Amino acid sequence: MRYLSATQVARLIKIDPAARPYYRALADGVRALIMDGQIPVRVRMPAERHLAETLKVSRTTVTSAYDLLRERGYLESRQGSGSWTALPDPATTADNPWLSTDGDGLVQLQCAAPPAPSALRQAMLEAVDDLPRYGMGNGYDPIGLPVLRERIAAHYTARGLATRPEQILVTTGSQHAIQLVLGLLVGAGDPVLVESPTYPHAIDVARQRGARIVPVGISHEGWQADLLTGAMRQSGARLAYLMPDFQNPTGALMDDATRAAVVGAARRTDTMLVVDETWSELALDEVPRTSPAAAFDTDSRVISIGSASKLWWGGLRIGWVRTTAALARRLAMFRSAVDIASPVLEQLVVARLFDRLEETRAERRRTLRASRDALVSGLREHLPEWTFTVPRGGGTLWVRLNGPGATPLAEAAVHHGVRLAPGPWFGLEGTLESYLRLPYTQPPQVLTEALTRIRAARDHGPTGPHRPSDALIAMV
Structure with a gap:
């Protein structure tokens, strides 16, 4: 040493x-x-x-x-x-940036991204050592570095979904992947089916494309297959965006029978399925084994999207698309209007992190479970009127309020030093006002402090020091 x-x-x-x-x-x-x-x-x-x-x-x-x-x-x-x-340990130390007095000093509960895992530093050092061998070229690879595509493909294969590297397109985060897929496949007026609630940026992309958004309600218990398949049939949906793995924000997990039914319905209605698997690696409790939705696909209509942001770190702006080799090439050509390629060094870091997948899973289970349990017990003690179902994985609680709506509560909470993500962020206009998404991706002591501030905001309204109105920024 x-x-x-x-x-x-x-x-x-x-x-x-x-x-x-x-x-x-x-x-x-x-x-x-x-x-x-x-x-x-x-x-x-x-x-x-x-x-x-x-x-x-x-x-x-x-x-x-x-x-x-x-x-x-x-x-x-x-x-x-x-x-x-x-x-x-970035998830348990009291010396952490979430309670920093720098900047506006707000506890950031609007964002469901965990800190970097302990494996990140070593992966970065190894990636820097790998970098010189890539320096002879121009650094632009629109489809992604082969070493990373090989690891992603091998991971899908290990999950029971045989995948070749040429079926993988590396993107600059999952949001970029959603933009590329919807940008290529959706036109103005096309019906696009989304869950309600759902990931806000998926709604944003559909709106940018001029799509007609078709919401289908889900609950903590998950999806009702007949409602989902009926909506696809009745709307003639061109595309459906789904999150079957610890859905954001509800935390619901879709079972294999429902996955098979949804993929079968999509085949009958000629609907493309975009399946966001961003949270798929974050089971915190023992859950039934599930297969990737694409494992039930027989005619290449399931497009899978993954990300390094939740299992590893949001600062690694690396995501991916798994689809057919032909569509991966089309997406790579289409991306030239947005960017040329994803950063080489960050791709090398993620490739190295795949070698530490089990290590990171174990760390995330330990830290996120502790934070989830602290949030659950704190809510039951300090805000017992609010109701929720404890998810078995993922990173968020979807909480139903019993008083004033989520938007005025979020506005009041800013004055008490905490940012919140009110329910309407996750749905269409005027809906989900009685819900609040609370992430447990921060350390327990941060969540305990945040709950104290939230209760003060609920009980006393905006009586704290004035905060800037742009504090409610949707980083979800």
Whole structure:
């Protein structure tokens, strides 16, 4: 293991001699050096006695600084082996950006994206090492790097859906994938079926295309196959956008019998199915095994969309489309009007993360389950009049309110320091006002604080300090 001497640490760290308490300033300085990459992770720090002598402070001061760094997750120690630098678990540390006082200081409950997993750093380092071999070309690959398409195809095959790399198109996130598919396949006036509630940006894309949107209601219990198939038949839907895996925002999971029935109905009504699998890897409890919807497809009408954003990290703007090889090529040609290709380095990072799939799944199960349970217990204690069904996976609760509508509550909550996602964001105009989506993708202590603020907003209205009106930004 690499190590730093006390002299090297003293040379790197910059502390105002008048800073008080000094131990906290020392801990903050070391933390900043770790986060900036000036002190690498897994480097052994100098002994407390040696660092105290070099900095000319008491050993108690250095001991207190090391204790604080351990508490925050930036230092690990073992008896007889010393202390070495680390990065905290991003989903459990109290030292996290969700409660930051930077910017507007709002707790961001409008967004259902988890922090990066612990595997991300190593995957990034390996991807940087991989990058030079791709530097001889121009970096533009409209269909995606072969190494990533191979891993995505292998993952579908492992799930029971035989897939070749040429059936995969890499996109710049799942939202980009939705834009490409609907942009190519949907024209003005075409009926497009969507769930209600559903992912807001899918509605946005359908509207941009001038489509006629056909909503079909679902609940926490999921889909009623006869209503869904009847809507396809009666509307003559050109395309249907569905989220069968821990649906956003309800968290519902579609069983295989319903998947088979929906795909069969789409075949009879000549409807293309766009199946968003963004949350498919995030089962938190034991659930019945389900197959990809495309596993029931016999005539190439199911287009699957995936993303790196929920299992791994939203900052990795990488998604994908699984379809026929011919349609993947058409989509790659069509994307030239939007962008040329997805970032090479981010594709390499995601390819490396596929090698750590099980590790990340386990981490997400642990952290999201703890956050979900904290949110559920907090709601039952502090807002017992609100009702919901606990989902077995995904990242959100779909909560039914018993008082004022979700939109005025969200406006009031801004004044109490929290952003919310009111129900109307997830449906068509004037609907779902009695619902609120609450994500559990943040640490338990953040959710506990947010619930305190939400209850104050419900009970007292907009009595807190004024917040900018643009605080309700739909990052969902």
